[in-house]
Amino acid sequence: MRTGIRCCITSCQTGCLLFAMAFLAMTSLAVSAQELVRPDGLAPKISELQAASRVFRAAVERIRPALVTIESFGGVGTRPGEIGGIRQQGEGNTTGVMLTEDGWIITSTFNFVQRPTAITVITSDGERRLARFHGQDNTRKICLLKIQPDPDRAFAVPELADRADVAAGQWAVVCGVGFGDTTPAISAGIISATGRVGGRAIQTDAKISPACYGGPLVNLQGQLSGICVPMNPQSWSVSAGVEWYDSGIGFAVPVAGNEQLIERLKAGEIVNPAFAGVVIGGTGPKGGVLVGEVVEDGPASKLKISAGTVIVSFDGQPVNSASDFRALLGNFYAGDKVPIGFVLPGADQETSGTIELGTLPEMAKTQQMPGL
Amino acid sequence: MCCARLVLLACVWGICCAAPASAQQVTPDEELPALIDRLQGRLVKIFGAGAGNVQAYSSGVLVSDDGTIVTAQGVYLDGARTVVVLADGTVHTATVMRRDRVLQLAVLKIEAETPHWFDLEADAVARQGDWVIAMSNAFRVADKQEPVSAWLGIVSLPTSIDARLNSRDVAYSGALVLVDSITSNPGAAGGALVSLDGKLVGVIGKIIESSETNTRLNYAVPTDLVRDFVAGKTELAAEDASGNAGTQLPGETGIRLFELGGKSGPAYIDSVVAGSAAEAAGFLPDDLIISVNGEKTGNLRTCATELARLVAGQEAVIVVKRGRELVRLPVTPRATGKRREAGGDQ
Numbered sequence: 001m002r003t004g005i006r007c008c009i010t011s012c013q014t015g016c017l018l019f020a021m022a023f024l025a026m027t028s029l030a031v032s033a034q035e036l037v038r039p040d041g042l043a044p045k046i047s048e049l050q051a052a053s054r055v056f057r058a059a060v061e062r063i064r065p066a067l068v069t070i071e072s073f074g075g076v077g078t079r080p081g082e083i084g085g086i087r088q089q090g091e092g093n094t095t096g097v098m099l100t101e102d103g104w105i106i107t108s109t110f111n112f113v114q115r116p117t118a119i120t121v122i123t124s125d126g127e128r129r130l131a132r133f134h135g136q137d138n139t140r141k142i143c144l145l146k147i148q149p150d151p152d153r154a155f156a157v158p159e160l161a162d163r164a165d166v167a168a169g170q171w172a173v174v175c176g177v178g179f180g181d182t183t184p185a186i187s188a189g190i191i192s193a194t195g196r197v198g199g200r201a202i203q204t205d206a207k208i209s210p211a212c213y214g215g216p217l218v219n220l221q222g223q224l225s226g227i228c229v230p231m232n233p234q235s236w237s238v239s240a241g242v243e244w245y246d247s248g249i250g251f252a253v254p255v256a257g258n259e260q261l262i263e264r265l266k267a268g269e270i271v272n273p274a275f276a277g278v279v280i281g282g283t284g285p286k287g288g289v290l291v292g293e294v295v296e297d298g299p300a301s302k303l304k305i306s307a308g309t310v311i312v313s314f315d316g317q318p319v320n321s322a323s324d325f326r327a328l329l330g331n332f333y334a335g336d337k338v339p340i341g342f343v344l345p346g347a348d349q350e351t352s353g354t355i356e357l358g359t360l361p362e363m364a365k366t367q368q369m370p371g372l
Numbered sequence: 373m374c375c376a377r378l379v380l381l382a383c384v385w386g387i388c389c390a391a392p393a394s395a396q397q398v399t400p401d402e403e404l405p406a407l408i409d410r411l412q413g414r415l416v417k418i419f420g421a422g423a424g425n426v427q428a429y430s431s432g433v434l435v436s437d438d439g440t441i442v443t444a445q446g447v448y449l450d451g452a453r454t455v456v457v458l459a460d461g462t463v464h465t466a467t468v469m470r471r472d473r474v475l476q477l478a479v480l481k482i483e484a485e486t487p488h489w490f491d492l493e494a495d496a497v498a499r500q501g502d503w504v505i506a507m508s509n510a511f512r513v514a515d516k517q518e519p520v521s522a523w524l525g526i527v528s529l530p531t532s533i534d535a536r537l538n539s540r541d542v543a544y545s546g547a548l549v550l551v552d553s554i555t556s557n558p559g560a561a562g563g564a565l566v567s568l569d570g571k572l573v574g575v576i577g578k579i580i581e582s583s584e585t586n587t588r589l590n591y592a593v594p595t596d597l598v599r600d601f602v603a604g605k606t607e608l609a610a611e612d613a614s615g616n617a618g619t620q621l622p623g624e625t626g627i628r629l630f631e632l633g634g635k636s637g638p639a640y641i642d643s644v645v646a647g648s649a650a651e652a653a654g655f656l657p658d659d660l661i662i663s664v665n666g667e668k669t670g671n672l673r674t675c676a677t678e679l680a681r682l683v684a685g686q687e688a689v690i691v692v693k694r695g696r697e698l699v700r701l702p703v704t705p706r707a708t709g710k711r712r713e714a715g716g717d718q
Contacts, residue, residue: 041403043403043404043405044403044404045400045401045402045403045404046399046400046401046402046403046404046407046568046569047400047401049404049503049568050400050502050503050568052503053499053501053502053503053526054501056501056526057499057500057501060500060501071662071668071670072670073638073639073660073662073669073670073671073693074633074637074638074639074660074670074671075636075637075638075671086585086586086587087586088586089586090582090583090584090585090586090587091583091584091670091671091674092582092583092584092585093584093668114636116638117637117638117660118638118662118693120662120693120698128662128663128691128698129698130693130696130697130698178584178585179529179531179550179582179584179585179589180582181529181531183500183529183531184529185528185529185531185550186500186501186526186528186552187525187526187528187552188501188526188552189552206552207528207552207554209585209587210585210586210587211582211584211585211587245587246554246587246588246590
C-alpha cells in the first residue's frame with residue numbers, strides 16, 4: 001500500500017541538500033499531478049487508507065505499556081543558538097521506553113541537554129518513580145535511566161524488531177508524550193533508509209521532533225525498531241539534527257543488535273565518538289591521505305605521526321580520501337585501538353601501528369550529568 | 373529566522389464540479405483525487421493588508437451557500453479591503469463579521485452564491501491515526517483560480533490545548549487536533565482539515581509554538597468549536613476560561629524556595645517558616661519539590677506559580693524528592709488575609 005508523495009523543503013541551513021535527500025527518501029512516486037488524478041487506479045483508495053489507520057492504532061497500543069514519561073527538574077539552561085532549529089529545550093516532559101522488566105529505560109540524551117538536577121519517570125501504570133541516569137552513547141544520542149524494580153510485577157517491555165527485517169519502504173510509526181498529554185502523539189511514515197550515520201540509525205519520513213525524542217519507532221506489529229533521536233551525519237553535537245525536526249528527515253537508533261553496547265551503558269560507560277587527532281590536508285602523492293596538522297598530545301601524535309605523514313590504511317582498509325578516513329573512523333569509539341598504516345615524511349617504507357582513539361576535546365569537557 | 377517547511381502532497385488541477393456539501397457521500401472505493409477534487413470548491417484564498425513581516429494572505433473555508441467564510445484572525449483583515457478568491461477564480465470583497473481573540477478565528481461574508489461548502493453540523497470523527505487531508509494556500513503557492521494545495525497526514529492526537537501550552541504561547545484554550553502534516557506555515561491558517569469521508573475535522577490554526585517542546589504545532593481548531601463561534605456562542609467560553617478565582621482567598625504554606633539558583637533552577641526548599649502549615653505537614657529544607665497538586669514543578673518559576681495558586685483551607689498534595697525517596701505530603705495552606713486579584717494567578 002502506498003500513501004502518496006511527501007516532499008519536504010526546509011529552508012534552514014540545508015535547503016537544497018534536504019530537498020534532494022527528502023526527494024530520494026520518498027516512496028519514489030515521482031509522478032505528475034495529472035497522473036495522480038487520472039486514470040483511476042493510480043491513487044490510494046479511501047478504504048485502503050482507513051485500513052492503514054486501524055493498523056497504526058493497533059501498533060501504538062502494543063508499544064504503549066512500555067512507554068514512559070520522563071520529568072526533569074532544574075537544569076543549567078542552554079545558551080541561545082546552542083540548540084539548532086529551536087530556541088532551547090522546551091519545558092515539557094520527554095519520552096522513554098522500558099527496556100527490561102526490572103526497570104532499565106532507554107531514551108535520548110537530547111532530553112537531558114539542560115543537565116537536570118533530578119529525573120523522575122512515570123510508568124504506564126501512572127506511578128511516578130525516581131530515576132538514576134546511567135551510561136550514554138554520544139554517537140547514537142541514547143542513554144539509560146534506571147528505576148527501582150517493582151517487587152509486585154515486571155514492567156512491560158516491547159518486543160524488538162529484528163534489525164535485518166527493517167527495510168526502506170516499510171511503514172513506520174513514531175510516538176512520544178512531549179506535547180504534554182498523557183496519551184502519546186503519533187506520526188506515521190515509511191522507513192526512508194537503514195544503516196545511516198555509520199550504520200547507527202534508521203532514517204524515516206515520519207515526523208520526529210523533541211515531542212518524540214527518546215520515544216519508539218515501531219513497525220506495524222508494534223515491535224520496537226528504534227529509539228527516536230536527533231541526528232545529523234555532519235556533527236556529533238547532542239542537539240545536531242534538531243534543525244530537521246518535523247522535516248521528513250528523522251532518525252531512530254535500533255536496540256536489537258546493540259546488546260553489548262546496552263550492557264556497557266548499564267555499567268555507566270560514556271561512549272564517545274572517536275578522535276584521531278589529525279587534520280587531513282589532502283590526498284597523498286601515491287594514494288592515501290596527507291596529514292595537514294596533528295593535534296598536540298593527541299592519539300596520532302603518540303605514534304609520531306606528524307604533518308606531511310601519509311595515512312594509507314585504517315582498520316586494514318585502504319584510505320584514499322578524507323571522506324574514506326572519516327567513514328572508517330566513524331565505525332569506532334573513543335578508547336578503541338585500531339590498526340593504522342602510514343608513511344612518515346621522507347620515509348620509503350610504510351609503518352604499521354595501533355592508534356588508541358581519543359575523545360573530541362569539546363566532548364571531554366562536557367561529561368556526565370551533575371548530581372545524578 | 374527562516375524555518376519554512378513546505379510539504380506538498382499533491383496539487384490537483386481542474387475545476388470543481390461537485391454537488392453541494394450536504395449531498396456528498398464518500399464511498400470506500402473512491403480514490404483520493406476524486407475527494408480532493410470535490411473539496412476544492414469549499415476552499416477560498418484570502419488576501420488583505422500586510423504588516424511588517426506578517427503575511428498578507430491566508431486560507432478560508434466556506435460554511436454556507438450564501439458566502440459565509442471562516443478564516444484565521446489576523447492583522448491582514450485590518451486593511452481597507454479584504455479580497456476573497458473562490459475556486460472558480462472569481463474575486464469578491466469580503467466584510468469581516470466577527471473575530472475571536474481566544475479561538476483566533478474570524479468570520480467573513482461575501483455577497484455571492486457559494487454552492488460548495490462545509491456543513492458544520494456534520495460531526496467528523498477524527499480518531500488518532502486516522503488519515504486527514506489538509507488543504508490550504510500555504511505560502512500563496514496557488515495563484516488566481518489555481519486550486520489550493522492538499523497534504524495527506526494522520527491525526528497525531530485529538531487533545532486539549534491546556535495540556536500543552538502555557539499562557540504565553542497563544543490566546544487559545546480548548547480542544548484541538550494535532551496532525552502530522554506540516555500545517556504551521558504562512559498562509560495555511562484558515563484552511564481545512566478534512567476526514568476521508570469529506571467532513572470538516574477542523575480549521576487549520578495560526579502558527580504557534582508549544583512551550584513544552586519549543587517546536588511549532590501543526591493543528592486545527594475542531595469543527596464543534598468553529599460551529600459555536602460562527603453561531604456566536606464563544607464569548608461565554610472565554611469567560612469560563614478566566615475562572616472564578618476572585619472569590620477565593622490565597623493560601624500560605626510557609627515554604628520558602630531556594631532562589632539563588634535562578635528562575636530555571638530546581639525548586640529546592642530553602643527554609644520552612646516556624647509554626648506554618650508546611651512545618652506541620654513535615655516539609656524540610658533541601659526537599660526538592662516535584663509536583664504541586666499533580667502539576668509538575670520543573671523549575672523554581674513553575675513551582676512559585678503553583679504555590680501561589682493554592683487556596684486557603686483547601687488541602688494540596690505536594691510531592692518532594694528527599695534523598696532517594698519521593699515523599700507525598702498533604703498540606704492545608706492558611707489564609708494570608710490578602711484577597712486574590714481576579715485572574716491574577718495566571
